[in-house]
Amino acid sequence: MLDRPSNAASRTSRAALDALAELLGDRLALGYAEREQHGRGESYHAASPPDAVCYPAGTEDVSRIVRVCAAHKVAIVPFGAGTSLEGHVGALNGGVCIDLGRMTRIVALHAEDLDVTVEAGVTRHQLNNHLRETGLFFPVDPGGESTLGGMAATRASGTNAVRYGTMRENVVSLTAVMADGTVIRTASRARKSSAGYDLTRLLVGSEGTLGIITELTVRLYGIPEAQTAAICAFPDAAAAVATVVAMVQCGIPVARVELLDPRTIQAVNRFSGLALAEAPTLFMEFHGSPAGTAEQMGLAEELGRHNGMLSFEAAADADTRNRLWRARHNVHYAIQAMRPNARVWSTDVCVPISNLPRCIADTQADIDAAPFFIATVGHVGDGNFHLGLVIDPDSPAELAEAEALNDRLVRRAIALDGTCTGEHGVGSGKIRFMALEHGAALGVMQAVKSALDPLGIMNPGKVLPA
Ligand SMILES: Cc1cc2nc3c(=O)[nH]c(=O)nc-3n(C[C@H](O)[C@H](O)[C@H](O)COP(=O)(O)OP(=O)(O)OC[C@H]3O[C@@H](n4cnc5c(N)ncnc54)[C@H](O)[C@@H]3O)c2cc1C
Structure with missing residues (x-):
């Protein structure tokens, strides 16, 4: 028997924890430090620890964990490396974190087809180290040491996207565990297909709200001469x-x-x-x-x-x-080091490239007037830029100021036919802008969510407003 964790927001029943413990043995963690670390990631948001952390060893394990959670109506938060920036991994009402970080197998390298299939916990550095002798590389490079699964889940990009594209362009196929535990493969390795709905692209960017990515096939490129x-x-x-x-x-x-x-x-x-x-x-x-x-x-x-x-x-x-x-x-980390004990509120927007000069110029007045250090840095070839607001996380006044500035930035970008986030994703931090950006399309997204996750257990409180 396990002691139920003391998280006040906990919704995970003793029976569910017992069933998970039987399934996973010492691959189920209940200690507070481990849960807290999994409930925060790198974001400025306060930690919301899950009730337990599961460490699956493969797709079948993930499926069994999800079946237990579905049977007990327990919320599930998938976790890669926790480098996301918008409160993505917080267990807002308790539930179970599934950390895929131990699933690090390179499943199959097809150098002749320029693709590789990996487990979701492989990081981009691990993949490129593995490819070193082949003359190939994987180009998508967000700053954190993130996992390929997490990168697909956030539709990540990085400095190379202007030439090689984002995760949207570079994921060929996914293996995923859906909310009832069913395992699907979204596509073959064929470079093109007109067969049916594009489930790969539905799951890419879904931030763990529709399913859990356990394996993915991604494109590779020749290292340039x-x-x-x-x-x-x-x-x-x-x-x-x-x-x-x-x-x-x-x-x-x-x-x-x-x-x-x-x-x-x-x-x-x-x-x-x-x-x-x-x-x-x-x-x-x-x-x-x-x-x-x-x-x-x-x-x-x-x-x-x-x-x-x-x-x-x-x-x-x-x-x-x-x-x-x-x-x-x-x-x-360089801008965080500009102020002791500060945290960086990192926000990003993206606009069509011809609107970028105006968006940056109109934001400058806000930056100049802010009472804290703000750094501007951007993947500007994509029309994407970031503000790093270096704030005291314990100061309500600074948090309010940062929130107002972020609000104006996002509204400015959306008014310029842009988006509230070019690459960091929505998490819980940008959820309030989804209606403004998507209008009636938000209802379609909510219908998809209800169809694929009728119990609402997959990363609740993220991406879509209730
Ligand atoms: C210093 C720094 C620089 C960064 N620079 C960039 C950048 O240039 N470009 C960019 O795009 N991002 C950037 N980021 C953000 C972050 O690195 C990306 O969002 C990254 O893709 C997150 O990957 P992760 O493995 O850490 O995922 P996590 O943070 O663990 O999870 C992110 C989200 O995906 C879900 N998730 C994780 N794994 C899975 C899975 N296997 N299946 C389903 N859902 C899953 C989680 O539930 C969560 O909602 C940066 C972050 C930091 C700290």
């Missing part, structure tokens, strides 16, 4: 963004183009030991043949010059490039 990077400083953000818009509109196949504002550069210099000029700066990368990358870089430089750029520095050697991109991926 040549990769060159450049750092380009501008007198103001408008000039930097105008350069990016021109690059995209001219069809320069840039692989990465990231905007860092002067505050972000200041934080990065301190955290990563760089000495970049504190100016709006583009980090760019070009992939292709040596001649092709040189041509792309020349064109980008010309467009930058046309927009009054201050400096253009190429970084062709691998060490400098890696140092640069490591610094970019550590931006979240």
Whole structure:
């Protein structure tokens, strides 16, 4: 017999916990520290610990756990690495966390078809390490050390999306456990299919509210023959963004183009030991043949010059490039380090690229007036940018200010035909914007949810308003 955890919001009955313990033995955890860590992730939201954490060893295990939860009407929160940023993994009313982090098998590599099938707990670094000798790589690269399952569940992207696409474009097929425990495979490995509804894309971005992804097949790419990077400083953000818009509109196949504002550069210099000029700066990368990358870089430089750029520095050697991109991926922690005991409220929006200059310019006044440090950083080639609001999580005044600023940002983006989140997802943090963004389509989403999860046990309180 197990002692029922003391979480006041608990809805998991003793009978359900006993059944899970019988199924999982010591792969069921009830300790508070472990539950708390699983109820928060990296987001600014307060932790909402689940009543228990399950560690399945494979798809069949997940199916058995879900059947127990369905029989006892217990809420289920899937968990990858907990790097999500919008309160995705909080067990808002108790329930059970299913942590897929121990499911790390590379199931099948089909180098000749440029795809690989992995278990959901494989992280993007683990996958790329595994691929090292093959000449192939997987390009989607969110900053956190996230799992492929979590990335598919949040429809994640990263610095490479402008060239290689997001998880939406790169997931070929999924194995998933549905809310009643049924195991499905959403598609074959064929690159195209016109056969039936696209369940792959329904589950990609569903944040654990429709099913649990246990395996996924993703696309791979050949490592480009040549990769060159450049750092380009501008007198103001408008000039930097105008350069990016021109690059995209001219069809320069840039692989990465990231905007860092002067505050972000200041934080990065301190955290990563760089000495970049504190100016709006583009980090760019070009992939292709040596001649092709040189041509792309020349064109980008010309467009930058046309927009009054201050400096253009190429970084062709691998060490400098890696140092640069490591610094970019550590931006979240660099800005957090600007204020002791602070937490970063990281929010992202995305607009059509031609509306990006206006969206960023209109947001600048808010940033300048804010009483706390705010960093702007963006995957601007996609029209996607982030604000990192460095706040004291114990200050109601700062939280209220951050919420109001975030609200204005999202409404501005939606008014510009954009979205409340380009890549972080909805979680519980952006749920209140779903009606504004989707209108009547929200009702269709709710109908899909009711059909696939009639008991409402799959990650309740996320993505869709009740
Ligand atoms: C420093 C930093 C930088 C980041 N940069 C980016 C970025 O550039 N681009 C970007 O897109 N995101 C970024 N993120 C956010 C985060 O890394 C992504 O959302 C990532 O995809 C989450 O993966 P995870 O494995 O940590 O999932 P988790 O946080 O564990 O879970 C995320 C959501 O998916 C669900 N879920 C997890 N696994 C499964 C599964 N197997 N089946 C069904 N549902 C599941 C969970 O219930 C939850 O709702 C960043 C985060 C940090 C901390």
